[in-house]
Amino acid sequence: MNDIMDLNGFVIGHIPFADIVPYLTPFSLALVSTIVVFTVFLALSNPELRSVARFREDTVRTVTVEKKEARFRRFMTILCGISLIGVVTTGDLFNFALFVSLTGITNMGIFAGIKDSHVLDAAFQYGLVMMICTLPLFGGVAITLAKTGTLSLGVLAGMPSNPILNISRTLILVGAVGEGALAPFFATKVEMIRAKGAPYINMMHLSSLMVFTRVIEILFILG
Amino acid sequence: MNPLADTVVPTLVPQIFVNFYPIAIVIAIITAVVGLSGLILERNDFQKILIIQIPIFAMYLIVSAVGTDLAEALILPGMVVSLAELLAVSEILIFRELTKREKKGESPRVMNFKYDQIKMEVLKTALPITSVVCVIYGVILTGFTGGAVAGAGILIYLFVGKVGGFSHEFWEEMAGISGVAYVFWLLGFLIYFIAPQYWLIALFMSGGGIIIKVALKFGLLGILGREEYNR
């Protein structure tokens, strides 16, 4: 198996919350700073003013997000940023699964109140995928726990690889792909992006990117 | 250590759990496959939400098959995550259906059919008693579980029908209290990590805070639902 040191450099620091030990390496530090900058940028920016032109009408309307709605979405965006910081720094497998779930649910929350049946339909399908995802995500974690007897990534990095772990790796990958709405399953996401309120929906792309980066690192640690 | 130490907590997992593990996993996989194939064949969106519970049961099976105290502790977060997702997704489904109806020009009300209230003595007496029992038992349990049980009791109480005494303003006040309770809970955790020698006060702060928080959240949801349906 791959040591954490080989994968992303020396460990700058760790926080010992008893069994759960989040750690920071140069690699995750870069990811954390990206997330922080992006989240602050999104939290400070105003919602877009979209102009809609129609055929056979001589007017251009502007559509904007209501103030209340924008506030709710901003809250969800900030929460998503916090959970992403957790995703990239956590040092425990089960904790990782929980953080990924939180990312998924906040992503859905950004779209929850939009009165457009296409967007709502896509959000609902994404929610269904998210609910199915609890099976592979937590199941994969539990199979790893049964095989190795530990959940800490620091200890798991020193364990030898075996076929059962490959199954749990596949399951964790599938789970994270669904929860973060990654590559083959982002059809739901494309539909959701038709929603108005531009700056906040960009958080979804960032969350996909970060979840994917982190899950690849965890797959390397496991096998 | 006393001579019974190994029966208090063994160093290795007992053989019985090891023997049962492969069987449990195979059963869990079969359950999951049945549930997932049902999901593939189903067309109704509401039914889909219900069928997804079957793969989630399979997840509980896989986690609990490990058979340690840790696995027992891990089931609770898994359960809560699936419950939370169920809550959010079903709300979005309702909202989507309403939006679709509005587009078609139909009435956006959820309940646009008329019904006569069933007049049965049992419905008037048994449900409040059940809810009171739930609340009392939840208070005895305390903690997160207790909060869920007490909250279920409050939900039943609110859905029974006409209840006097508690106004909308009262529940808004309660929402404020639940916020304070959440702060208590977090402070309890903080004391655990910073000054563990004061664990008792931390325990009571977190235990008491979370029960008020969870129970009142359920209550708040109940009042929202009642407002919507009884208008």
Next chain:
Amino acid sequence: MIGRILNSLAEPEQVPKVFAFAIMIVLLFSLTSSFHLNSKQLYPKPAPQVQLELAKQNIDISYNLAPYNRGGTPLDPENLGTVRSQYQTPYEGWITGYLTPFSQMLRDISYHFGTTILSHPGGILDEILYYTRGLDTILETTILFTAFTIASWVIINRTEKERKEEKEEENN
């Protein structure tokens, strides 16, 4: 042909089905390998009924907590409860033996209330959920409250809009 398949995949409605199918394939594939439980686990549990049998013999009153008796007296560094955690900390095992007055009463009555007592403050699960894996619990409730926020916001949003429309109707 391929274009048609790809187009049908782009429908949001197909996505959960494709996803469920993928998981099904992975799970069926994994049936071929032999699963095995590693007996070196964290926080192991005694075999079923062992503690209950001891409780019936009246060896020690603490066995009335069966099957969740983990020994130890609260707040006593000399007599810690047995907690086999990942990273040992000096404060673990402090609350495994803790009982509220009410649960003490339950313990004295009978040995059948172990699971009920476990739900009170104190005990092994609180040790795990609130101390050694406290971050998990914080996260779990955060997820639940996020879902509550989303649900109640959607409901409030909906009812407010409807009320506005009703008022407009009345005014008209």
